[in-house]
Amino acid sequence: MxxxxxxxxxxxxxxxxxxxxxxxxxxxxxxxxxxxxxxxxxxxxxxxxxxxxxxxxxxxxxxxxxxxxxxxxxxxxxxxxxxxxxxxxxxxxxxxxxxxxxxxxxxxxxxxxxxxxxxxxxxxxxxxxxxxxxxxxxxxxxxxxxxxxxxxxxxxxxxxxxxxxxxxxxxxxxxxxxxxxxxxxxxxAWSSARLATVRPLVTVDGTDGRVELHVEVERATDTPLTVRAAVAGGAAEATIPAGQRAAVLTVSVREPALWWPRGYGDQARHDLDVTLAGPDGGTLDAWNRRIGFRSVHLDTTPDPHGAAFTLHVNDVPVFVRGVNWIPDDAFPTRITRERLAHRFDQAVGANINLLRVWGGGRYESEDFYDLADSLGVLVQQDFLFACAAYPEEEPIAAEVAAEAAEQVVRLAPHPSLVLWTGNNENIWGWHDWDWQEPLAGRTWGRGYYLDVLPRTVAELDPTRPYWPGSPWSGSEEIHPNDPAYGTTHIWDVWNTDDYTKYRAYVPRFVAEFGWQAPPAYATLRRALSDDPLAHDSPGMAHHQKAIDGDLKLQRGVDAHLPAPADFDDWHYLTQLVQARAMQVGIEHFRSHRDVCSGTIFWQLNDCWPVTSWSAVDGDGRRKPMWYAVRRAYADRLLTVQPRPDGLAVVAVNETADRWRTPVTVTRSTLDGEPRAKATLEVDVPAYASVTLVLPADLAGPDEPRGELLVADAGDGAERALWLFAEDRDVRWPAPALDAVVEPVDGGQRVRVTARSVLRDLTLFPDRLDASAEVDEALVTLLPGESATFTVRSGTPLDPAALTTRPVLRCVNDMKGRAPS
The missing domain is CATH 2.60.120.260 (Galactose-binding domain-like)
Incomplete structure (x- = not known):
């Protein structure tokens, strides 16, 4: 051995x-x-x-x-x-x-x-x-x-x-x-022979599982060898004669339990054991992995809207509720399994079902993929090319080929891996980023994305689809970022426009879109010695890497919200705009699920404390955006959407059960007085959506600055809101509330009862204790309504500080709010 x-x-x-x-x-x-x-x-x-x-x-x-x-x-x-x-x-x-x-x-x-x-x-x-x-x-x-x-x-x-x-x-x-x-x-140290590569190709044929096992050995002596494989009650054996170095074994398994994405079924996994024996029957080497029986294919069929991009697992179409993943630390060896498990918990807690491993980082670790396998989180893995023209000459070309082959073989056993992508934005860059003139005919990576990499995947792991780029339209004859074909990235919204422009797109699949915000206050205070903190103080400026990032943040605030009076206001409002931007985009795309088959927002995590597009900051703290995403990615979503013929309530059901519920829609004044009301019966089949256009008396306000629309599902699902004017123009009253704080195991419970409307009520307990976390955020209450926030912290927090500004915030506590 x-x-x-x-x-x-x-x-x-x-x-x-x-x-x-x-x-x-x-x-x-x-x-x-x-x-x-x-x-x-x-x-x-x-x-x-x-x-x-x-x-x-x-x-x-x-x-x-x-x-x-x-x-x-x-x-x-x-x-x-x-x-x-x-x-x-x-x-x-x-x-x-x-x-x-x-x-x-x-x-x-x-x-x-x-x-x-x-x-x-x-x-x-x-x-x-x-x-x-x-x-x-x-x-x-x-x-x-x-x-x-x-x-x-x-x-x-x-x-x-x-x-x-x-x-x-x-x-x-x-x-x-x-x-x-x-x-x-x-x-x-080894003798005679060793297992050089073991490559299982796992498929499902009807109700049966099949493992086609490709084994290569390295030899030190030239003797006959025996390879044995066993999984889920099935077994196979093959002889590698003297002078040969490879064998293929096929193991058939009757009706194995299947592996499913989270929300679609269980994540059954089975031990696959492979041994290599010498002529005397003694074991020379052994290999073990846990595999999952599942099929995966990508539907890109042309249709009246362009061409689909729909992921199917076990022949079931999956609406992707995804997020982009970057390295969780600039120094990868600091990323422990425990840290990854916490990040996966945060992803699953936000109702995410797919992580796209972005192409400017790394091929993720065994711990990462094992966690994804165990939780049913799908993974899209980019080959490592991002935002640049890459040379195809030696010695780089040989390194690319060797790296791709090694990583495809290494990751083949993982059922969570469902898609390989050739690059991040490089084909788009060649088309639109003024590359062609400076390249002057030099190589830029096309040969990798359209030849080397697809050939490698096809030869070594044909059980998984390959897509040449993100974005990519499916053909060199169609612009790579055409929203009607394949995958698209939407970055004009952040770079030049308002987040409401997401509603101008009805794409087939959105693989990147995002909006920035600063990290949590406790993260800033740990990382920066600026005194006082300001959006443009030296440390804040150094930890803002995006071109004109602060100007874009301010543009988002100016378009929607009252002017901030100080840093505390700025911090809350920029985080709020990020949350709203993602909620607007995700809910809009999901409301068109008959055309759009998935969204992957940018981004889940950070690698250091920085102002960025992340939902979880560099110290692992959840921004308000995380709570907004949890709501927007919920299995059952109720949302109010503008349609050509007026406002509509859209109910989206990403469960296997039909969703029947009454929905009460009320147009009321800010003090809670109803102006119009109706009850709609919603009946949504499994994995579908239903759109109900609202009558004119609900959709049309008498006083746009003084009214709002509320849709409540009878089964207690999240409510949906619609404002008829921007917050900066709404006649928000000064906030009036009663707050009660009581101890609970591991923290405190804060119950807030509204005496006036409270818009996007949010607690920031990390301002009092860096370890503190809260279970809810961005809650809008009408007069007389209550909300409960559970705060977990390392030490009891002062109730007075916990229930006043700047820890407890809402839009209508702004010093610079719009006049009545």
Whole structure:
């Protein structure tokens, strides 16, 4: 049997001499954690400030332009083995590996693993392993100079190196160019043969499951081998004759329990065990994964609206309620399984059923995919190309091909993975971002997206669909971002327009759209030393990476809300606009579910404390937008929508059960006096929507600035609201309320009873205790109505502070609110 030994102990790190290296670091060995990276080791040693605080990021730019050497010592594995390999799961990025002073390998790709035969270089004890990392900047800039520059959304050389692109900075991320042994490293001692790759192609045929298992071996001796596989009561065996290196086994399983996306059924998984045996029957190697039996296909059939983009799992169409995912930390080794589990809980808590792993980050971890499998969260994985023209020349082309093959094989067992995407916005960029003239005929990535990658998926995992880009229309003859075909990104809304423009689109599938807001107040106070905080104070400005981001935030406030009088107002209002923008967009797209088959908003998470499009900020705190998304993505949605013939109530049902309920629609004054009222009977089939146009007396106000429309479902589902004027113009009364605070296990319950209308009532308990969280937000109450908020915190909070501004907020507490 083979033997594996991790080499994660005893490492040191040192900087190679360089002009920019601080004298206290130059030549000094630093304890190193493996897996890890240079930044986290220097931070742990107290040699650099936290790069996430204030503008420290800028002062640490030298790290990415320095060469670094990791070193440790180890003993050789006991016993006699035909081979001893050094297995490097992930080296970041341009590395030279030596054992006892002998070079055993070089790498230039963060996104793939490497295996080097080191047996001839080993002595029994006291071996020295060194990994030298050349500056990623110097390597990428040299490739750029050799191949010719390419257009790029950012002035950084990331397209010229196979490394996490967002290390070089993004419009939501810091520029922190890492180096290090970022995944496991160790020795694998083996004899005769080992399992090199195991590739299960899992399908469903009627009620039966089928696993077509492709096995490749690496040999040290030339003897017959036996491969055995077993799963869910089925088994198969194959012989690999001497001189051959591959076998295909097919395991059939009668009526296995299927794997379903969350909301459609259970997430049944089955252990798939594979063993490799020698001529004497002894086990040489073993492999195990949990698989799920399910089918997946993408319906792109042309129709009167253009062409569909509908995901089917087990032959059931799934309306995607998705969100984009970026790396959860700029330093990936700080992302623990526990942290990922919390982020998945936040996604599921917001009724999300798909995560799109964006192409400027990484191929996500086994922990990420195992959590997705267990929870029924679908995953769309981008190949790693984003927002730039990528060269197709060597050595990059060979790295891309090897990386793609490795990752397709690695992720094949996971039932949650339902779609591979070739790139993020690069085909769109070639069309619309003025790339063609500066490219002057040079390669830009087309060959990857339309040849190399689809061929790789087709050859190695034909059970899953591939889509060349996000966005992509399905054909080079149609503009890649045509909303009527395939997937579309909607960014004009954030960049140049108002969020109500989402209603101008009825797309087939929206793969990106979003609106910014600052992070939670406690996150800002931890990360910034600005005193006082202001939207344009130095730390706030440094942690706003989007072009004209603050101007766009202010444009959103100006279009809808009263003018902020101070930073507290600005913080609340910009977070409120973000929440409303996402609610308007999602509810509109869902109301057209007969045409639109999914939305993936930008974005769930952040990698550091920053003003961004996220629903969960860089410290893991939920913004008000998260609560708005939870409401907009609910299984059963009631929404008021403008239609050509007037206002309509739309009921959307994403459950397997018919939804029958009376809906009471009331047009009333702000003080709760009804002006018109009707009860509608809603009957929505499973996985469908129904639109009911409202009569004129409900849809037409007598006083637009003094009335609102409320639709309430009889079964207690979320109510839907419609205002006839913008909040800045509505004659909101000064807020009048009664608040009662009482202790509960782990926190406090706050019950608010409205004596006046209260618009978007929200609690911000993190202003009092950084650990505090609240279960609800953005609640509008009519006079006489009540709402209960449960606050969980590490310490009891002052009831008076908990129930007054700036902790308890509503639109009509604004000092600058519109006059009556």
């Amino acid at each position: 083979s033997r594996s030994t991790l080499l994660h102990e005893g490492w040191t790190l040192r900087a190679e001499p360089g002009r920019q290296v601080p004298p206290e670091i130059a030549g000094t060995p630093v304890p190193a954690v493996v897996p890890g990276c240079v930044h986290t080791d220097l931070l742990a040693a107290g040699l650099i400030p936290d790069p996430y605080l204030d503008d420290n990021e800028t002062a640490l730019a030298w790290i990415g332009r320095t060469d670094w050497v990791y070193q440790t010592s180890f003993d050789a594995p006991d016993g006699d083995h035909d081979r001893v390999d050094l297995v490097c799961a992930g080296l970041d990025t341009v590395a030279t590996v030596t054992v006892n002073g002998v070079e055993v390998g070089r790498t230039a790709n963060m996104h793939r693993g490497y295996r080097f035969d080191v047996g001839a270089s080993l002595r029994p004890t006291g071996n020295t392993l060194s990994v030298r990392f050349d500056s990623a900047y110097r390597y990428a800039e040299a490739q750029r100079d050799r191949l010719g520059d390419r257009p790029n959304a950012y002035p950084e050389p990331f397209p010229f190196i196979r490394k996490m692109a967002c290390n070089f900075g993004w419009d939501w991320g810091p520029t922190l160019v890492t180096a290090g042994i970022w995944q496991s490293i160790g020795l694998h």
